Amino acid sequence: MATVDGKEIARSYTPTSTDNDKGFFELVVKTYPTGVISSYLDKMSIGDTIDVRGPRGAFKYTPNMVRAIGMIAGGTGITPMYQIIQHILGNPEDKTKVSVVFANVNEDDILLREQLEKWAAEHENFEIAYVLNNPPSGWTGATGFVSKDMLQKAMPEPASDIKVLICGPPPMVKAMDGHLTDLGYDKAKTISKPEDQVFKF
Structure with a gap:
């Protein structure tokens, strides 16, 4: 304040x-x-x-609370994900698989990229995919907006022992709600609860 x-x-x-x-x-x-x-x-x-x-905030992570976590982040929405990823990868006893789709406008907008890529190189249970609205020449990652197909490939399949976390601009969160519902995940509530399959920060 x-x-x-x-x-x-x-x-x-x-x-x-x-x-x-x-x-x-x-x-x-x-x-x-x-x-x-x-x-x-x-x-x-x-x-x-x-x-x-x-x-x-209502979401409290505990080690091995689920088998796999999918994370969808837009811009600064990576920060709550980053904290959870640190807890998982910093605990050798935590075997949770983490898959992240991280969307930004420009390549320069990708926050915490160096550390995220270091973790991806060092940990078998962590992977990250980038999506850019305005990709530079030679960009090999995904482009445009996060699509249903991207989520189907990157997120863990709907199951009782997985979670999908979303944080980003409201229009993106709304679009992800629709995609995840179409893919068979429990529909995200307006106000998420920690026990929900899809949780929005």
Whole structure:
């Protein structure tokens, strides 16, 4: 929370650090020219402060809670996924298979790419596929919007021991709801509960 032009403004962000990091937390914040809080944070100097409260959210991950998790992220929607992926891959006893479809407009928009690709190279139970709306010349990944066919190939098949997590812009989340319903997943609720097969952050 920050005071901007005399008004208290609050936004929700997911830490990319874990509960094992003591005494600090890290955020990934994408700066937009019209973003009130992101622009404010971008202009802060060392020693400046903001008020923080939390944690919030209903989804709590526990090791091996399901056999496989599919994740659909758009832009900064990768941050809650990133935290869960860290917990899974950082625990040798956790055998959960994780498949991520990560959609962005441009290649430069792909947040946390270096670490995500490092994990994909090091862990057999983690894979990631990128989708770009505006791909550069020579791009070999998927292009356009995330399609039903992409999800059918990347997500675990509907079953009682899997979950699909979604986080991204509202139009994307709505489209993913439709695709997943068509593919036979339990329809995502307007307000997701942790026990739902499809959970929206």
